[in-house]
Amino acid sequence: MQKTRKTIRALAAISLLLLLLSNHLTAGDEPAFRIGNIVAEQGSIVSGDLEVPSGPDGTTTIPLTIVHGTKSGPVLAVCAGIHGSEYAPVMALQRFRSEIDPAHLSGVVIIVQVANLPSFLGRAIYYSPVDRKNPNSTFPGKLDGTMTERISYVLTNQVVERADYLVDIHAGEANESLVPYVAYGADAVDPAVAQKSEQMAIAFGFPIVKKLSGRPKDPAASASLSNTGVTRGKPTIGIESGQLGERDGESVSRIDRGIWSLLRHLQMVPGAPSPSQHPLYVEQDVAIRSSVDGIFYPQVEAGTLVNADAPLGYVTDFFGHRISEIRAPFHGIVLYLLATPPVSKNEILVSIAHPVVPATEPPSPPH
Numbered sequence: 001m002q003k004t005r006k007t008i009r010a011l012a013a014i015s016l017l018l019l020l021l022s023n024h025l026t027a028g029d030e031p032a033f034r035i036g037n038i039v040a041e042q043g044s045i046v047s048g049d050l051e052v053p054s055g056p057d058g059t060t061t062i063p064l065t066i067v068h069g070t071k072s073g074p075v076l077a078v079c080a081g082i083h084g085s086e087y088a089p090v091m092a093l094q095r096f097r098s099e100i101d102p103a104h105l106s107g108v109v110i111i112v113q114v115a116n117l118p119s120f121l122g123r124a125i126y127y128s129p130v131d132r133k134n135p136n137s138t139f140p141g142k143l144d145g146t147m148t149e150r151i152s153y154v155l156t157n158q159v160v161e162r163a164d165y166l167v168d169i170h171a172g173e174a175n176e177s178l179v180p181y182v183a184y185g186a187d188a189v190d191p192a193v194a195q196k197s198e199q200m201a202i203a204f205g206f207p208i209v210k211k212l213s214g215r216p217k218d219p220a221a222s223a224s225l226s227n228t229g230v231t232r233g234k235p236t237i238g239i240e241s242g243q244l245g246e247r248d249g250e251s252v253s254r255i256d257r258g259i260w261s262l263l264r265h266l267q268m269v270p271g272a273p274s275p276s277q278h279p280l281y282v283e284q285d286v287a288i289r290s291s292v293d294g295i296f297y298p299q300v301e302a303g304t305l306v307n308a309d310a311p312l313g314y315v316t317d318f319f320g321h322r323i324s325e326i327r328a329p330f331h332g333i334v335l336y337l338l339a340t341p342p343v344s345k346n347e348i349l350v351s352i353a354h355p356v357v358p359a360t361e362p363p364s365p366p367h
């Protein structure tokens with residue numbers, strides 16, 4: 001017994017020594033920030049491939065960067081590449097990674113560079129080429145599920161759960177035209193989460209703000225990445241910028257600027273944010289789907305304000321005969337639309353949203 005006590009005391013002394021030594025060796029006062037095998041000491045930026053557990057349908061990884069600031073602060077996660085052909089967000093996060101300096105950062109930024117690598121490398125739209133699932137219907141994911149479900153499981157447990165704030169960045173897919181907008185869960189169970197999310201949305205600086213509603217409230221059935229954040233009590237926004245396979249230009253710059261403005265809003269970097277000036281608020285959009293297979297001819301552009309019953313486009317058969325036409329169900333703004341010819345039955349042709357009439361007119365700009 002005496003011998004055991006002595007051994008315990010000796011082990012405790014060694015542990016204390018090792019702890020003091022490791023504290024002495026680290027760059028700052030905080031412990032390293034670790035996600036899987038990616039470890040970032042305070043004041044460092046570290047990238048690596050986060051492993052997704054393998055399954056009968058194969059293996060994959062998630063390329064991820066941790067930026068661990070020299071000062072303490074909140075954890076912000078920014079994620080691109082949930083869908084396979086939304087390139088502007090992926091390119092914007094590459095640019096942001098090259099710009100961010102941990103020496104000027106308070107807190108941690110987790111950058112998910114490409115969330116769904118099989119979809120990205122497979123140039124897929126909407127659905128993963130491995131299991132034909134739309135990632136944004138599989139959250140919070142399953143450890144023993146298919147490839148997309150396992151990716152969602154890792155993102156939920158290793159990224160969302162570690163974050164205080166979440167930004168899920170999308171674009172129109174390679175076949176879609178889209179007007180940029182930022183969305184937040186106006187119907188979050190916790191009103192404080194909704195309020196902070198709205199403030200993040202404004203801070204991002206986009207001209208259109210969409211108020212999401214009617215999404216699942218159960219964290220075990222959150223469906224999308226952004227709702228996974230909301231149902232876990234994390235202020236969250238969804239970003240849409242980019243279209244038709246764009247890889248550069250304003251779609252990319254807009255996202256990069258938005259992240260910097262958000263970092264300033266969250267006081268994670270010095271400086272004043274550049275919030276939206278008099279943003280147009282819109283309600284949850286309504287998707288109009290095709291009733292037939294064929295070739296789509298749009299008659300509006302993304303961002304167009306249309307009156308109720310205005311023609312939005314038509315579908316022909318493969319010989320050129322019009323077989324279906326769609327009209328605006330209400331006065332609204334076109335958020336995105338199918339902009340390449342092929343369309344299958346039940347696919348979305350046009351998405352349209354109600355503008356929200358402001359309670360009070362915004363102040364008019366000085367003359």
Ligand SMILES: [Zn+2]
Binds near residue numbers: 170171
């Ligand atoms: Zn998307």
